[in-house]
Amino acid sequence: MIELRIEEADWLLTLDKRRRILSDGAIDVEAGRIAALGKTADLRARGGAARVISARGKVVTPGLIDSHIHTTFQMSRGLADEVDSRAFLFERMYPYEGALDEEDAWVSIRLCLLELLKCGVTTFIDAGNYQPHLTARAAGEAGMRCVVARSTFDVTKSAMGALPAAFIETTEQALLRAEETVSRLDRAYDGRVRAWFQFRGLNNASDRLVTKLSELAGRHGVGLQTHACFARSTMESSQAQHGVTEIERLERLGVLGPAMLLVHAGWASTRELELVRERDVKVVAAPSSSLHNAYGNIVHGRLPELLEEGVAVGIGSDHASSGIVDLPQEMFLFACAYKEVRENARVAPPERVIEMATVNGARCALQEDRIGSLEVGKRADLVLFDTRRAEWQPLYNPVANLVYSATGKSVDTVIVDGRVLVEGGRVLTFDEAEVIEAARRRSSVILAKTGLADKIRPRWPVE
Numbered sequence: 001m002i003e004l005r006i007e008e009a010d011w012l013l014t015l016d017k018r019r020r021i022l023s024d025g026a027i028d029v030e031a032g033r034i035a036a037l038g039k040t041a042d043l044r045a046r047g048g049a050a051r052v053i054s055a056r057g058k059v060v061t062p063g064l065i066d067s068h069i070h071t072t073f074q075m076s077r078g079l080a081d082e083v084d085s086r087a088f089l090f091e092r093m094y095p096y097e098g099a100l101d102e103e104d105a106w107v108s109i110r111l112c113l114l115e116l117l118k119c120g121v122t123t124f125i126d127a128g129n130y131q132p133h134l135t136a137r138a139a140g141e142a143g144m145r146c147v148v149a150r151s152t153f154d155v156t157k158s159a160m161g162a163l164p165a166a167f168i169e170t171t172e173q174a175l176l177r178a179e180e181t182v183s184r185l186d187r188a189y190d191g192r193v194r195a196w197f198q199f200r201g202l203n204n205a206s207d208r209l210v211t212k213l214s215e216l217a218g219r220h221g222v223g224l225q226t227h228a229c230f231a232r233s234t235m236e237s238s239q240a241q242h243g244v245t246e247i248e249r250l251e252r253l254g255v256l257g258p259a260m261l262l263v264h265a266g267w268a269s270t271r272e273l274e275l276v277r278e279r280d281v282k283v284v285a286a287p288s289s290s291l292h293n294a295y296g297n298i299v300h301g302r303l304p305e306l307l308e309e310g311v312a313v314g315i316g317s318d319h320a321s322s323g324i325v326d327l328p329q330e331m332f333l334f335a336c337a338y339k340e341v342r343e344n345a346r347v348a349p350p351e352r353v354i355e356m357a358t359v360n361g362a363r364c365a366l367q368e369d370r371i372g373s374l375e376v377g378k379r380a381d382l383v384l385f386d387t388r389r390a391e392w393q394p395l396y397n398p399v400a401n402l403v404y405s406a407t408g409k410s411v412d413t414v415i416v417d418g419r420v421l422v423e424g425g426r427v428l429t430f431d432e433a434e435v436i437e438a439a440r441r442r443s444s445v446i447l448a449k450t451g452l453a454d455k456i457r458p459r460w461p462v463e
């Protein structure tokens with residue numbers, strides 16, 4: 001039976017192999033999958049559908065994939081402005097994260113999912129945290145698709161600073177807890193939740209932790225992710241501690257491969273970029289966090305070149321501490337920041353950037369056979385953008401408008417597995433007002449625990 005038909009789409013971006021764009025496009029959904037795709041009249045000839053949604057005045061895209069987001073960091077917005085990468089981590093974000101209890105984390109995760117969903121994200125890769133069961137539960141209940149991981153560190157002091165006591169565990173404890181998370185959560189919620197292994201960053205992970213996590217990822221058939229090469233300080237710290245840069249160290253440990261996801265990679269050297277290509281490593285750009293924190297990923301980054309070479313480069317909104325959590329805005333920042341620093345308007349064209357948030361995101365999530373494009377047989381994950389808004393006018397080329405002028409605010413409908421999660425811009429699977437009110441109430445409790453209140457007051461007199 002045809003459960004759902006989306007029809008009369010002004011523009012339907014398939015992101016299929018030929019990157020076809022259909023006018024007057026339609027999609028039939030059966031058993032959560034795309035059963036047919038084509039012109040509206042052709043699909044109507046297949047018979048009636050239990051439910052029909054008109055996409056007249058809409059641009060339809062595959063569900064957006066946010067390949068790097070810290071769901072427990074949503075309540076850190078405003079806690080880490082105007083600080084360098086070392087202070088950002090050791091003076092602001094680690095104290096914040098170390099203070100989070102389960103209730104704080106739940107409030108943060110739900111707030112994060114609200115922003116993601118309303119901006120058209122159907123799948124996200126959580127960067128790894130200490131409450132992955134809560135991220136899995138919130139996403140599972142909201143109807144979203146995600147990858148979760150338990151965060152691991154086993155080196156408490158690096159050249160950059162010392163971690164808070166709450167994070168300190170032995171290598172064996174970290175491995176045990178990470179494997180428990182994968183055993184318990186991978187393939188939960190009808191397979192929408194995936195669980196991977198993670199080490200937070202190279203400079204706080206021992207060689208043994210990295211190699212054992214890689215072995216476990218191979219044994220469980222799941223991915224392994226980490227932050228890499230995101231600031232001058234992380235590169236210099238690696239050279240000081242290990243005598244090599246970060247990706248070269250991973251090569252020396254023998255862990256680079258197609259199931260490895262590296263976040264940022266803006267400071268990767270020519271040799272490190274060669275390793276990424278040779279080993280089919282996946283990479284994620286997070287433009288807003290680099291721009292907000294002045295990491296230098298855009299100035300030094302070579303990700304537009306990796307994209308042109310076909311490397312799987314995804315895009316992520318990273319965290320609310322850099323302000324926005326809005327994937328269409330991240331697309332704008334990636335496309336335009338590279339143009340500015342290169343003084344070249346042709347670099348990072350909008351076609352490549354939309355691929356980052358769709359087909360490449362699916363490759364980053366190791367699910368390119370299931371999601372990322374609108375093709376028969378794939379899961380029915382899609383987004384309808386409302387183009388009857390001022391920022392979409394005039395509309396000559398939906399690819400250009402989506403990257404250069406739209407934001408997540410124009411998302412009208414979000415569908416995962418054929419289930420409508422957002423309609424008319426409103427989330428259907430949980431109570432938006434309750435999530436926002438919980439965040440408002442909890443913010444003063446969290447701020448008091450972080451001890452950062454004096455550092456983040458308005459600099460102008462409050463009367």
Ligand SMILES: [Zn+2]
Pocket residue numbers: 068070127227263318
């Ligand atoms: Zn991150």
